[in-house]
Amino acid sequence: MGIINRLKKIIPKSCGGVYVPNRKYTKELRSVQMPCPPYVVLPMKQHIGSECEPIVKVNDKVKIGQLIAKDTSKVCAPIHASISGRISKIEKFLMPNGLFTTAVTIESDGMMKFDEHIVPPKIKSREDLIKAAKDCGLVGLGGAGFPTHAKLDFNENTPVDTFIVNAAECEPYITSDNRTILEKTEDIIRGIDLIKNLLKVKRAIISIEKNKPYAIEQLKYTISKMDVDIELVQMRTKYPNGAEKILIKTCTGREIPFGRRAAEFGCMVMNVSTVAALYNYVETGIPLISRVITVDGSAIKDPKNIRVPIGTPIKEIINFCGGYKNAAKKILMGGPMMGLTVCSDDVPILKQNNAILAFDEKDAAMQEASPCIRCGRCVESCPLKLLPYALEQNFESKDAEALNILNINTCMECGCCAYSCPAHRPLVQSIRLGKAFIKKQNM
């Protein structure tokens, strides 16, 4: 085995990932404020962790920024009213991911009145910062939706030495982070500096893909103007650079195994929009009530970057973008590589959604799968060094033991394998089903 290990060191390791088309058509479009929607729907679970508990009753009057649901555990983010008006419904609600949760519906009074109790918090220490992140109701805005205060509250015995700000935005179409960087550069830099100083982190890195030259230019300029100690790491444009594990590997060389948290390896990754939102709260005291999203796709008449109140139904947003150009056949929340399809355009925008993409028949059509020819493209493209073709085969033969040996749970469902498969096999779908199958077997 000695020879084999030596051989393993000599061969250049395939780094995985795929070159997806950029399609960042909206990168030049300034984000515009969405006018007040007639109503918003606020599900009680817009994050990873436990469900929130509503503290309002039907017919209560609420103002923007008012707390409407409190957190129920350590990993949970409170929810605030995103428009002013009257609570019209509190009922069960089916989320796009197929789970039921309670949702609070606010009917707008058209005034967009802010809660007068809003005051900027006083931030002096680490504890203040963690409390601020929690009171803000902040979650990771890049897509995963992990409550930010839980991320900041790492164990001080294994301190975080590297704070990575994720500005990769490697999914096609999406430009909302790009716009946030360009429009809120100073907020971001100040926010990073604040977090770095209060948490006593040695190194702060902004990592960004090279396909955003204006954003890079502006960040460079602002960092030097404000004279702060922040590194800028420019990555080549390759999906999935923005995935947490891959980002940490690129910036620090550390590999986070399945089931472990980044903080255990001294790293903390935060999306650039999350930092901007946190700093906005520190400055103004306005919690997370709106966010920038990209609306694009072949079925959208007038693609835009929009700042929308959380909970705005998709159809209102699409109407604001001129409606549908062609009949939409597939509507996605998030990017085309990892986004969720929704079953109707009534579903609301959640805190962690960064894009709404609507595609017409031509782009939405499914390709027929043909037999696997073992070309190895899925293996070559897997950033986590798994064997997607073997996972699919073993799922089809329902071999739980083999699936465990092949580390099926390590898969983060980035979609590189299915993207590159010339036989158009639904690899990610099989892996998802495989994970569910294993879970059932272990019960």
Place this chain on the structure above:
Amino acid sequence: MSSKLYLTSSPHLHDKNSTQKIMLDVIIATLPIILASTIIFGMRSLVVIFTTVLSCVLSEYLSCKIMKRPNSIKDLSAVVTGILLAFSLSVSIPIGIAAFGGFVAIVVIKQFFGGLGQNFVNPALCSRIILLISFPAQMTNWPEPFAYLKGSADIITSATPLDKSVLTTVTYFDLFFGNIPGCIGEICSMAILLGGIYLLVKKVISIIIPIFFIGTVFVLTFLMGGDPIFHIFSGGLLLGAFFMATDYVTSPVTRLERIIFAVGCGFFTVIIRIFGNLPEGVSFSIVLMNILTPLIEKLMLPKPFGKRENI
């Protein structure tokens, strides 16, 4: 919103590649070799290629019909098998035997084991071995190059350069341009390299298998006191390294496994060439390594992200 929406699993974006396009690229890569063989051996080589392709496609169509499988002619894999089978036959092969070879490759080796993606050995190569054992005389008659230009309808038979008796009369120039007796697709090294470069540029194959296969043969023949350049450019080595050993279905998928596979191919080729009774070892060594592929894969399970040594 009137129409219903598709609900599918991510990703919602796909590469434009397809099995059919890959096979088409392989067919394009074989064109220089077909052209070279037509120049060197005349129209008869085209007839042989046409026969095997037709026989392969027909066998594929009929077996899909009989076995009630979805018709798989469209993916062009049968065409590729047909061309590669013809490449490893002599131009003087009787048409009936060539057609039988196509039948064996598709029906016995591919469809009996489950169709595309399921065969455990390369259909073209294995069929060639079966023909070699069944029809040894017809399979080892090689006409002189350009014999058709000399006006005689008779085919002059000769031995390949790997036969030690004719070794001294062949120059590197002859080997490179194909002025030697041999199989349809194996003689013109230049054309094979052109096709191989096309496959590499189009990213249909990776450089790993050809480079390690050829490299192993080079080093081993050099160590054994042979002429490495002669060994590389003669026999079916280049064709085998670029077109046969790189067959997706029967070769491993990860880089390390591919290296082991290719080194094994090279090792057995040299062993058979130098110590064996047969003049040519490429097809046997590739088929042997094809059979060993599942074993290699079992032994070399890659460690996933986060479980490797460097942390």
